[in-house]
Amino acid sequence: MSKTSPVELDKVVIRFAGDSGDGMQLTGSQFTYTSAMLGNDLATFPDFPAEIRAPQGTVEGVSGFQVQIGKVDIYTPGDRADVLIAMNPAALRSNIDWVRKGGNIIIDTDYFEDRNIKKAGYETNPLEDGSLDDYKIIEAPITSLTKTALKDIDLDNKSIVRCKNMFALGMMYWLFDRSRNETVKFLESKFRKYPVLIEANKKALDAGFNYAITIRAIASNYKIPPAKIEPGLYRHISGNQATAWGLLAAAEKVGKKLFYGSYPITPASDILHELSKYKNLGVITLQAEDEIAAVCSAIGASYAGQLGVTASAGPGIALKGEAIGLAIMAEIPLIVIDVQRGGPSTGLPTKTEQADLNLALYGRNSDSPCIVIAPSTPANCFQYIFEAARLTVEHMTPVIFLSDGYLANGSEPWKLPNINDLPPIQVQQFKENGQEYQPYLRDPDKKSRYWVIPGMAGYEHRIGGLEKQDVTGNVSYDPENHQKMIDIRADKVKTVANFIPEQKIIGAKSGELLLVGWGSTFGSMLSAVKELEKEGHPIGLVHINYLNPLPKNLEAILGDYKQILVGELNSGQLVGYLRQIYPQYKYQQLNKVQGLPFTITEIKDKIKSILNI
């Protein structure tokens, strides 16, 4: 073991990149998990190739994983990597733009021969043509070293070569002064039925670690001390998993079983996979024949007294509009999860985009408002899907939940909530205070109907998609009644504003500039605002989770700043909406539609140009 004491860093961004089959996602997660156990704050983002496996060695087949770890609070996986590990020329080529100038690149030189260099689309060998002069290159024959290290192990060549990711991980562990213990434990449990694989992987891990000490290619190694993290029990969680678990928690709280009707689609499918494991908790998952059947089955389940949920991505959400309208008319609970992705049409299925705010707000025939909320970090998908459940059950109208590919696949450490501390969710139960039950009687505060379900004797009634008469719920073609019901439905959703938290402001409470965002851009916006503050430019940040209705205090907040900048990963959907709701203010825009999150720098640059600093 090296005895030089490592250099201390506040934070560092590391990127793993290799062929889809090279195990980079695993390597990344192991590094992440070990760092979390050491007390670092962190955030990760996997960068998958498009859905189908491309031929080995091509740029299309590269799979990446980025993690930022710190002793300071970490809000994003980082703009650019300080260290990249590239397992072949294609991985180098497609990831080089993600490395900061001056950063370190560790390269498996074994793959840098002509054939693979060509396959990656290079004309000349980048290791020789000077194109990497701006970076610190650490050349290591990772594959052959792994083979050498494992030469005595009784395994076929293919399986031995597969261990090269552990060799790479070992190097990284030395570089960042991390223990190998957690990964060893992991290997022992994962391969418990194949001891030879445990041995091989451990050997590769150790060999990498020792190799890094030996070559000392980097002047010294680094230490990222633990961050100041709130005490508690933690686990690592992705947005899709947090969404699934939040639903489990909400169903338990409501005392209803969870019904999840869905049709697979990237990047929403993992919620289905996750929930289908929890049958013992009473979850029913129906993989429907299409998105329409999915939402309709959820409507049926809600009607019959379960917590009905459906999920999809843009193209599938576009198909659900008619059915969501039915749930709005029937005034029953329904959660619609939209894990947004790049569009329009099939678009960029594996890429992130804040694509569907307009669709959520307006994608139905006629005036049919519903509640719209969005999480803002992978972990808080738990909290906000729980909120979605609370609102749909208590207000008896659908809630659309706008996650996206970045939140869904990104992950971060998550302090486990105490289930008992979660807010209660009250079912709107009909109380017979002398009045006879009628299907469109309403709770006086929330203006919602009561959730009376088949099987309850004496309350038999009929509902449906034709316009309803106020109170009785009978079909009505009466003009005044139609106006009244249109108004009631709008008012009901507006009333929700009385039951959600006020909008919080981060940073300056008034002044030159307010930055406004929603959903998955939170991490970058927060980082940008914090950095600007440090640089002596305090601005305000309002990051909206409750999109319809908007928090009641938002209107006043917007008035407290000289300028307002609205940033989104689309061509301007929130800003258009704000112009409608609060037309008295002027808004500037920062938009990006590239299938990628904002970098902190992009946000800071825009703000600086507005403020002339």
Add this chain to the structure above:
Amino acid sequence: MSKTSPVELDKVVIRFAGDSGDGMQLTGSQFTYTSAMLGNDLATFPDFPAEIRAPQGTVEGVSGFQVQIGKVDIYTPGDRADVLIAMNPAALRSNIDWVRKGGNIIIDTDYFEDRNIKKAGYETNPLEDGSLDDYKIIEAPITSLTKTALKDIDLDNKSIVRCKNMFALGMMYWLFDRSRNETVKFLESKFRKYPVLIEANKKALDAGFNYAITIRAIASNYKIPPAKIEPGLYRHISGNQATAWGLLAAAEKVGKKLFYGSYPITPASDILHELSKYKNLGVITLQAEDEIAAVCSAIGASYAGQLGVTASAGPGIALKGEAIGLAIMAEIPLIVIDVQRGGPSTGLPTKTEQADLNLALYGRNSDSPCIVIAPSTPANCFQYIFEAARLTVEHMTPVIFLSDGYLANGSEPWKLPNINDLPPIQVQQFKENGQEYQPYLRDPDKKSRYWVIPGMAGYEHRIGGLEKQDVTGNVSYDPENHQKMIDIRADKVKTVANFIPEQKIIGAKSGELLLVGWGSTFGSMLSAVKELEKEGHPIGLVHINYLNPLPKNLEAILGDYKQILVGELNSGQLVGYLRQIYPQYKYQQLNKVQGLPFTITEIKDKIKSILNI
């Protein structure tokens, strides 16, 4: 024949009401047609019962038909009727609110016995309880008089009673000094295989006419002299028929066959019925298995070189969003007709509403703008659907056409256009000026692709719903390219503003107030503005037909008035859109969501209250 000379009127509103089986639609159309032949200007609107026939004699089963005729220009079927003919108590009850105080009501007293009075929901006989004191009531035993008149005809009782609508029509013809000739001709052609029916109906018509002379219940009869109407060949046309015919004309102009893929739905189905008659003109109508198949078949037809059109109403349009997104991505022609109706959900299928502007603008995943236009009178559906065809073909992107129940079923006289005078429609043909064909090459002015269709040798290429690389059209996941294509698609639609007429202003060109409307409210708005002008209150009217993009001069126009009032038959969709596009102005709203058009009075009252007059 009466020799008293009739009193001259400028215009009059007449309403026919009876059981669904009483033939009121026919009576109304005959009256309308005769009046048109006499040179009156006019407008009609049928008021159908909900889709299913209700039991005879009930309010739900009443079918109405309203027509306004005039020697002056007529823009609407009128707010309230001057004369109502009510064939039974239910017809009276459900139509009385549509008669102006002091108006005439002709009643078939034969049906005013206990059973039918009860059935209509009256507690007491309205003829006796004083509830009709505000009206001039003309009691006529129409049914028994018809029977008496036809007693010598060899027909069963049921068939004889069916002739009572001709008796009623006869009375109306005398009252308004109209000749029976046209109706006689009609009867002779309609029943040419059943001479006894010709005889019976003619006798009833004459009997009614003579009865009206005899009783002289109304002090005298009236004359509505011909209006000053532009010379030309005219026919009577409804909005749905004009839409169908406009499509025929456009297809002929483009030199492509018309493909119409549709799934029946009220109030759009009549377009399908109409178009299915014109196979000889090359029209293919496909009644698809659902709305999605309908739009997809139209996309396929467009892709293969026909003019692809689909139509539906709100619930069906909500289902087409995903496919419209595909057409936007593929950049091919497609017309989507939305004959809007009351919503949300199944809502009020037979009632009118400007329900779906938001859906047209935003009802798809991700940023996916397309062209949106709306006709504003039944007859100009012809002109605007022709425009839709011109724009979709020349700009290679879908057009959504927002008609509604009022336009679809309403009708008016229509001066036949000279087909040669219709604007040309130019197909975007690829010209090989040395460059090789690539699927996403663009016309430099319109920024549209070229319409290259299967079967053209040497131009084979592939397109699809995944993001396309600029120019080549290959699948591309490149971030910058995605941004570029998002911008190109937006820009392409914006560019359409260079190819549409400027917005016209009616009335005052600047001043106190600008009234803004779109679609089917045109008639009422125009009437209101004309009447106010006569009353000494000139205001401006901007009625928008091109909704996306908006006409280029609109922004400046809006700035020329102190106040802006936006009126719509929904909760404020256009006004929200204007707030987004032109946030610099303040807008006031007039909204009505009752399944009914605006009355002129409603608009005038709102304007007066704003102007304090």
Add this chain to the structure above:
Amino acid sequence: MSEQAVDAPQPKLTKKDFTSDQMVRWCPGCGDYAILSAIQNALPQIPEKKEDFVFISGIGCAARFPYYMSTYGFHTIHGRAPAVATGVKLANPKLNVWEITGDGDALAIGGNHFIHAIRRNIDINMLLFNNEIYGLTKGQYSPTSRFGQVTKSTPMGGIERPFSAGELALAAGGTFFARTIDTNPKLMTQIFVESSQHSGTSLIEILQNCVIFNDKAHGAVTGKEGKDDFQLHLEHGKPMLFGKEREKGLRLNGFRLEVVTIGENGIDQSDILIHDAYQHDSTVHNMLIRMSPPHFPMALGIIRAVKAPTYDQLVEQQYQASVEKASYKNVDQLLKSGNTWEVK
């Protein structure tokens, strides 16, 4: 709530208990009236509590049905009733779920949900009112309209070959198929009662007359002569006999069915096929479904009723099995399972 009342003795229900206060609004003479009445007669014969009956419909004339029943009811959207009904049944398997649909609702826009519900064998009863036309939208052809039929949307006659609901259902793995007619209240009531006892998706095709847009579409079967010569009332275990004197019957000739007359050409009772509704192989059931006048009678009654696990039962079984295996009993335990770490 129903759970508390499980053991309370139930008062005997009557037709009136199933009649709502809403005015019935079909056209005078519509076949739907008779179907409504038959259901209202059938429900009291089904040993379920009133509050456990649920009627789910799509859109169409037929689909207005739930408004006229004083049970729980949900008039949903066009074509999607099977999906909604699937959600209802899974949410509460104790409910007795009826889906009401028309030929357009079930086989045009709803075709996919129709075959998938049947494939899953979810335990619901589907009543398909087949009037071979779109009634509510005023007379366009439907997927069951005849080839060549003139309708509002086919002025020169239809050019699509009609679906057979029964054949489609069997191809989708259907476990129960019955056919009846709106002119035979007794048969309807009986079949409704029996279908409710089948576990799995019961499809009942009702030949229904739309007096307004497709009058006498089933005239060949329901008309005076039709009644005797073109209706074959199937009963499990009974020979396939029909005709005024039950003198005609079906027998097998190679791969084909054949109409024969007893006493003619040496045919006697023993030549006549015996109906086996319970056999899993669908070959004969398909042949019976395909028969129609003028060469064959129309098969009525329960044509197929075979046993197979239902989707809702299998869901319940997996639930039970997973409860036995699970290492955590609630969400709190789940959260704390697996890879967690403590920050002090």
Add this chain to the structure above:
Amino acid sequence: MSEQAVDAPQPKLTKKDFTSDQMVRWCPGCGDYAILSAIQNALPQIPEKKEDFVFISGIGCAARFPYYMSTYGFHTIHGRAPAVATGVKLANPKLNVWEITGDGDALAIGGNHFIHAIRRNIDINMLLFNNEIYGLTKGQYSPTSRFGQVTKSTPMGGIERPFSAGELALAAGGTFFARTIDTNPKLMTQIFVESSQHSGTSLIEILQNCVIFNDKAHGAVTGKEGKDDFQLHLEHGKPMLFGKEREKGLRLNGFRLEVVTIGENGIDQSDILIHDAYQHDSTVHNMLIRMSPPHFPMALGIIRAVKAPTYDQLVEQQYQASVEKASYKNVDQLLKSGNTWEVK
């Protein structure tokens, strides 16, 4: 444009003429490669011009197919390819239209369009790549996955009974059904060529291997022993023989098919059923489609090919008939027909 070139002599096309410049991006070892190659081999054998071939696909691994063909191609949206293809064929009946679809694309979200296209008998060729899994979305079960199969969305095993594409197609009135496997390039090419000659909807089910998510799903048929004992290659007019020495065959036993061995129990050639792909009655075709190992071989080849008018032909016929009757020849004449009046 094609119209002008009708009589120009065509240079002989080769496989290369049908290969696009795009890199093929399926997983190494995916069965889709062999199918692509078989199509590229088949097209030159079909007497059509290159520019008249159009490939329309939905979404899925299979659906990427058009990108690799240098013909006209349209990669549309999930499940809707039959509808798009219908529009294409109606717009220009001269085109030779191929629809490329997967088991999820065709039978889950696209199930309704699938049965309706077949019902209409629109003249397109549907290639259904059946890998019994959702490949593109990484491994959920599909409507053809086996009962009990463990997939990402069925960790405890699937509880839905699979669809048989062929049975569904026949129930929808299918006029052509063939089955082939990705491991037999010759059979594929031959069937593609023959199917293109059928007028009407030709459905070709291809048993395709997804190495990543459902490897060896068809192993029982494609494996070493399977090849001999579990593949029955059907040819019209030929006896249904299979086995290494073609010693096994099928015969009819009552309503059932039975596997027999020639020479055993007195069985000889004459007992063996002769394949009749042209018979309209679908009974035997259905039985053949339903067969699967281990009790039966899997039927491959053209199982059904019957004549019926196609939708596109009928549309054309009505067009011709209406042209003959019409009193107006263009829109101007139409406008002036019927009730018009002159204002002077």
